Amino acid sequence: MLMTYGILGRMDPHLLRTYVTVARLASFSEAARELGYTQSAVSQHIAALEQDLGTPLLTRRPVAPTAAGERLLEHAGPLLLRLDAARADVARMVAAPEHGLTLAAAPTALGPRALAALPAAGVTLRVLARDDIPEAVATGTADLGLVDGLAAPSDPLRLPDVAPLTTHGVGEEPVCVLLPASHPLARRTGLRLGDLVDARWLDAPGAGLPLDHLRAANGSGGFRPALRYEGTDIRALTTLAAAGHGLTLLPCTAATGLPGAVAVPLVAPRLVHRVELVHGGSLRGAAATMADKLLEHA
Known part of the structure; x- marks a missing residue:
């Protein structure tokens, strides 16, 4: 046998x-x-x-x-x-079109445009670590994916090559360093990434922008983690930053207006928070409708 x-x-x-x-x-x-x-x-x-x-x-x-x-x-x-x-x-x-929609998204990819494009009913939202989203779309556990990351303006993200997937850029915005209000750099009008290499950082790959993205953007090591947060809750991450447990980098819309914290724009190198829509094959039903709304003003 x-x-x-x-x-x-x-x-x-x-x-x-x-x-x-x-x-x-x-x-x-x-x-x-x-x-x-x-x-x-x-x-x-x-x-x-x-x-x-x-x-x-x-x-x-x-x-x-x-x-x-x-x-x-x-x-x-x-x-x-x-x-x-x-x-x-x-x-x-070969499957018949479904009325529902399953969307897999990184927490920081769920900005105002994505939320406005969600159908009024029949949606299942799965908040995942950004590296898990292409796999979820490729294997059919999600109809659409929203991934994000740091990039030079208009540059595509580097996504894992898990399957033939289609990607579309759906938005870019500036990034900010989130600091406690009492931090010595909190009154700056802008910060350079190279000046923050030796700062204490929050390592939160599921909720914030990963430290390896910062190292790659700066072309150096450093960015020593003071605390690792393994969740996907942005509010928990920002609370940790406001309490002085480390710095974190976020899209500016997610970093501003938080009690006890100050968001200072990153001015060098020139980087943006980029969001991309990921899907496999032809879109139908609710997935196609949401994709059209996201891409309408991209």
Whole structure:
């Protein structure tokens, strides 16, 4: 049975998905429970994949990837994601149009224009970390995505290459550094990013603009995190900044008018907060209507 499965199912996505699950959970029995297989079937899947590739992929006690298994994991995620994206793309072509809309958006991408373009009813809004949004759209768990980030004016964002997706720029605005009102720099009319390399920063990749974006824009290291916030709530992030736990960079519309905090525009380098609409395939129904509204004045 193993020989047949190995020959006929070379790099079979079912085998690959089983392997990824076992490696993630570090347990054959837990993987069997999650996947709905018997433990014997999971063992057979792993053995078939190891026979196909001609090398052990997992140690058994403890369960952990070998060096070859680690290399396979690097390929497995993108491969499985592409398969899921292909399935979702075909399903979009043949499925009947739906009345509802699922929108995946980064918290700072939900500006006034996006909110005004939302349909009056039938919307499911999923606030996600910005790196997870292209995957959500590609795999069909969201109809549309709104991603954002730092960019030079009119430059597109660099998004993960998870599947053939279409992107449209829908808005740009200045960015501001959010400081406590008592901060020595709070009375400045503008700040240069290079002067803030050694400041204490909030590391909030899900809610604010990530520190690696700042490092890339400045072309240097630095921007040492004083506190890491792993949520997606902008209000929590701004409260932390106002309380003096670190600086954060936000689109100016999200940073102004906050109690106990001051938003100072970033004047150099010349950067903007850019928002892009992401979708796969042709849009229909509520998704098409919202996209048209977003792009009307882009």
